[in-house]
Amino acid sequence: MNARIKPAGTRTEPDTAVPLLHTTAGFANDGSSCPIREVLDRVGDTWSILVIINLQEQPVRFNALKRSIEGISQRMLTVTLRSLERDGLVTRTVRPTTPPEVEYGLTELGQSIAVPISSLGSWAASNRDSMRRAREAFDLQS
Amino acid sequence: MNARIKPAGTRTEPDTAVPLLHTTAGFANDGSSCPIREVLDRVGDTWSILVIINLQEQPVRFNALKRSIEGISQRMLTVTLRSLERDGLVTRTVRPTTPPEVEYGLTELGQSIAVPISSLGSWAASNRDSMRRAREAFDLQS
DNA sequence: CTGAATCCCCCGAGATACTG
DNA sequence: CAGTATCTCGGGGGATTCAG
Numbered sequence: 001m002n003a004r005i006k007p008a009g010t011r012t013e014p015d016t017a018v019p020l021l022h023t024t025a026g027f028a029n030d031g032s033s034c035p036i037r038e039v040l041d042r043v044g045d046t047w048s049i050l051v052i053i054n055l056q057e058q059p060v061r062f063n064a065l066k067r068s069i070e071g072i073s074q075r076m077l078t079v080t081l082r083s084l085e086r087d088g089l090v091t092r093t094v095r096p097t098t099p100p101e102v103e104y105g106l107t108e109l110g111q112s113i114a115v116p117i118s119s120l121g122s123w124a125a126s127n128r129d130s131m132r133r134a135r136e137a138f139d140l141q142s
Numbered sequence: 143m144n145a146r147i148k149p150a151g152t153r154t155e156p157d158t159a160v161p162l163l164h165t166t167a168g169f170a171n172d173g174s175s176c177p178i179r180e181v182l183d184r185v186g187d188t189w190s191i192l193v194i195i196n197l198q199e200q201p202v203r204f205n206a207l208k209r210s211i212e213g214i215s216q217r218m219l220t221v222t223l224r225s226l227e228r229d230g231l232v233t234r235t236v237r238p239t240t241p242p243e244v245e246y247g248l249t250e251l252g253q254s255i256a257v258p259i260s261s262l263g264s265w266a267a268s269n270r271d272s273m274r275r276a277r278e279a280f281d282l283q284s
Numbered sequence: 285c286t287g288a289a290t291c292c293c294c295c296g297a298g299a300t301a302c303t304g
Numbered sequence: 305c306a307g308t309a310t311c312t313c314g315g316g317g318g319a320t321t322c323a324g
Binding site (some may be wrong): 057120121130131 | 195256
């Protein structure tokens with residue numbers, strides 16, 4: 001439902017590769033039997049989590065999103081968003097103005113995964129110092 | 143507190159490198175300003191999350207852990223555990239028997255991060271099918 | 285403004301073999 | 305049983321350039 005303006009149309013298909021990350025002798029030892037593995041393989045890269053967090057409040061346009069995620073490159077933002085869209089976590093809405101405006105937001109599925117992810121985010125904010133200290137202590141006693 | 147049997151002792155220090163993952167011209171563009179980035183850099187690899195989940199119930203010995211995590215190599219289990227230990231999430235307890243028994247468990251900090259991580263795990267179990275379907279649908283309309 | 289295409293480097297992680 | 309040491313390779317991701 002919810003007819004969007006345009007379903008992105010042609011994308012000149014990049015490669016269709018779908019890495020599979022670390023198949024042992026082509027046997028499909030990805031984590032398809034393990035839901036956590038499977039989900040992490042999709043969302044456990046460097047940027048997906050951060051993108052989801054930044055979309056949780058409201059839809060955001062491409063460049064605004066880029067500015068809000070420190071250190072992300074244009075390419076990786078595009079790639080990450082496409083991947084999240086593919087997995088049904090993110091919607092992409094094009095307004096055919098000039099210059100074009102493209103807004104990204106979370107789907108219901110995206111909103112639902114944003115909950116545990118935000119918890120993790122809160123944990124990170126609260127405990128990163130503890131981790132730092134632990135690391136220093138560990139490194140000292142070599 | 144809680145004097146362990148042995149603090150692991152000499153480990154022949156590997157390299158001290160601490161990758162820094164993708165420093166742009168050595169400028170320290172890791173995510174030290176962003177707690178989520180910083181934590182994900184430590185725990186967002188292929189195996190850490192799974193290890194934490196598997197240690198949540200009770201302490202587990204090395205090989206038992208290895209058996210419970212499908213697809214992990216001995217090396218990566220060792221490396222992952224060492225990293226988690228370094229960050230204060232995991233404890234390592236050696237019983238000097240023959241053969242040696244080494245038990246790994248979560249610290250308090252580890253237990254606390256295990257909570258949001260488990261939520262993510264539950265989400266994964268509940269929603270991976272939705273993700274799969276979304277992916278198939280997306281791939282169809284190319 | 286949003287994005288695709290290329291080039292290329294680095295490091296994560298598997299395979300294997302060896303120790304206490 | 306629980307590690308460590310080497311070698312190797314694929315691919316994730318940055319930088320850059322071109323396009324609608």
